[in-house]
Amino acid sequence: MVRKTGQMPRFCYQLISPFLLFFFRYNAHMSKIIDFLLKPKAVKMTAGELAEKFGLELRGNADTVVKGIAPIADAKPGQVAFYSTEQNSNAFKILPVSVLENTRASVILIQPEMVKHAPKGATLLVCASPRGEIVKVLGEIYREPPRRGVSGDAYIERGVFFRNRRSVYVGQFATIERGTVIEPDVKIYPNVYIGRNVTIGRGTVIHSGAHIENATIGAECVIHNGASIGKDGFGYTRQDGHNVFIPHVGRVVLGDRVSVGANSCIDRGALTDTMIGDGTKIDNLCQIAHGVVIGRECFLAGGVGIAGGVKVGDRALLAGHVGIANGVKIGNDAEVGANSGVFRDVPDGTRHMGYPAGPGTEFLRHYAWIKKHVNND
16 A cells, blocks of 8 residues: 555554544633633522512513523523614614524513514513613623722822721722722722822722822712823913923812723813713723813713813713814714814704714715715716
8 A cells, every 4th residue: 555645644643643632622621611710700590580670570480590691692591681672873783583583592681562572481571671671680690799808908098088998999009198088889909099189989990000180080980991080181381482381270070970991081170170971981092181071971982082171061972083172062962973073063963074073964965076076087
């Protein structure tokens, strides 16, 4: 028998096959161990417990155990999923009814009118807004284990006032300077710096590397890694041909339930406070300059830059990499499209886009005209 060049002899396969089998079995076993150790741990709950806790109508077996959450198309037995025909914005897509009919989820959050399409044997939690209720269920099932206690490696000056020290968590190498007031249930992760005379509201979470001074932080806020709050703004005046810094004496005031993304910066006011309203969410890598006032329930996507003295109304939406010039006013319920440069006021309830930004319909007409004539040329 003539063996082709490069072909491995049979006895070599016999020698290495046990090692290959061990290798693949070991890897598969290790991947399961890694998944078990690193993936978020779900708290086991029954459908009855979820219905009682969140005031949902239960249809089916109250003892059905929930071990996790998954999208309805991918859910497996033991998991909870939701199906909804809600469409609060264009970002929400309604899945075909067949996805609901064929799901393997054990528990389904569902609207009353869709119950007839649910698979037989599934336990149903009936509610008006499954999309809203799944958020609550997600937070309950994957809730973080309680953290309490002040690390001996944290540096806490005399004169820091804890409302309820036993309920607070302060991680290793965090620094808290005197005059700071910390309300109950606050979590301060390792390597956080909190300067003098800062107030941290109840239930607020401050992640590692955040730097806070000259600020009042409301209740249930989340400050993500590397955020900088309360530093001096970019305020200068030109005197005798030189750039002269303007001393800043204002503060940063965050309302309740404000989220500040990783590596975002919110400058203190020069003469007046920089203010962020209740419920506003700020994405990563945003810059908010001195004296800016942002209303309630706003969204600022990644890379937004807001110059000094800007006023943003309630429920405004600023898409990614929007830039806003000094002193501009953004109205209530206004939207600004991604990569827009805003140099004039945006009225209530309107959508602006482009550079310089203008009404959305006007921008699209200009774009269509340019595209038509460029293509013809």
